[in-house]
Amino acid sequence: MMARKRAKGLTDRQIKILEVLERFHNQNGYPPSIREICDKANISSTSVVNYYLNQLEESGYIERDGRVSRGIRLVKPLSDLTSSAAVAMRQSTRAVRQAVEELLQVPVLGRIVAGSPVPVPASDFSYYDADSMVDIARSLLPARERASSDLFALEVQGDSMIDAMVFDGDIVVMKPATEARNGEMVAVWLRDRDETTLKYFYLENGRVRLQPANPTIQPIYIDDPAVVEIQGKVIMVIRQVSSVAV
Missing domain, CATH: 1.10.10.10 (Winged helix-like DNA-binding domain superfamily/Winged helix DNA-binding domain)
Structure with a gap:
């Protein structure tokens, strides 16, 4: 053909x-x-x-x-x-x-929960294949990230970040990171629970607070910062607006 x-x-x-x-x-x-x-x-x-x-x-x-x-x-x-x-x-x-415009292909590596942390499924990343990518015009990215080659994306599951305009089904574009400043939105892995979540990060008096952007959901407090592994910072949100049934 x-x-x-x-x-x-x-x-x-x-x-x-x-x-x-x-x-x-x-x-x-x-x-x-x-x-x-x-x-x-x-x-x-x-x-x-x-x-x-x-x-x-x-x-x-x-x-x-x-x-x-x-x-x-x-x-x-x-x-x-x-x-x-x-x-x-x-x-x-x-x-x-x-x-x-030069398009940047960003791989969608898996799902991230915006809600209560959930265990990481062993097969979560294998669900996504080489075609699970989004093409993003570099001009839409923050200026300092336009030359980046290590960005990745995650599909949001849950509603704990809705007041930050991050909704269920949206795609968040992430910059790999192991540290964050207070108030940055991050993807974190909780080592002791083998769970992941998307939240605002705060380090306060030796304790980590993972803050949702939804008044109906309580923050998560972690007494030992060593069990909180930051995996990336959110630099862009791709909104899913269609209501067509799937």
Whole structure:
């Protein structure tokens, strides 16, 4: 099968998702769910698929109706979208900027709990594969992180950080770190419990306070700072806003 020519302004993964949408609709007569897109595109995380669907919707390649399940529609057949004439017509300011910006691929390594700490599943990281990545324009990152090559991302599970605008299903981009200043949002591993959590970090009078951003959830106090291993600091949050059923 001949590889489809990439449309200017589209990444390989965006093209792959568009192909899945078109092929599934042609075969079944209705659009796929997000989980079916995951299966067909060999992407493990629904948040990663949602991230690319949001990009495609913003760029005008698809339309989505969050009120119904399977509410995803290709604006035009993929052959039209990838033809040179159609591409020339669709070159908006966004597409031009997207084409010239250098994209940074950030791997999604697993899930992080924003709630009560939970044991680390032995298979958690194996759930994510080489396709579990997000493409981020370097210009969106803090200036000091734009040249970084060691950033990683985690999918948020839970609602303990909602007042910090970090919601269940969001993706947090992390900078590896072993130390943090008071008030920084960090991913921590509690050695004595083999549990992970996402919280604000505070070291106070020799005791660690892991502070949620939700008034209904109590902070976690750790008397021995040695059991708290900081794994990374949050530098960016990728919001998942679609309500399409998965």
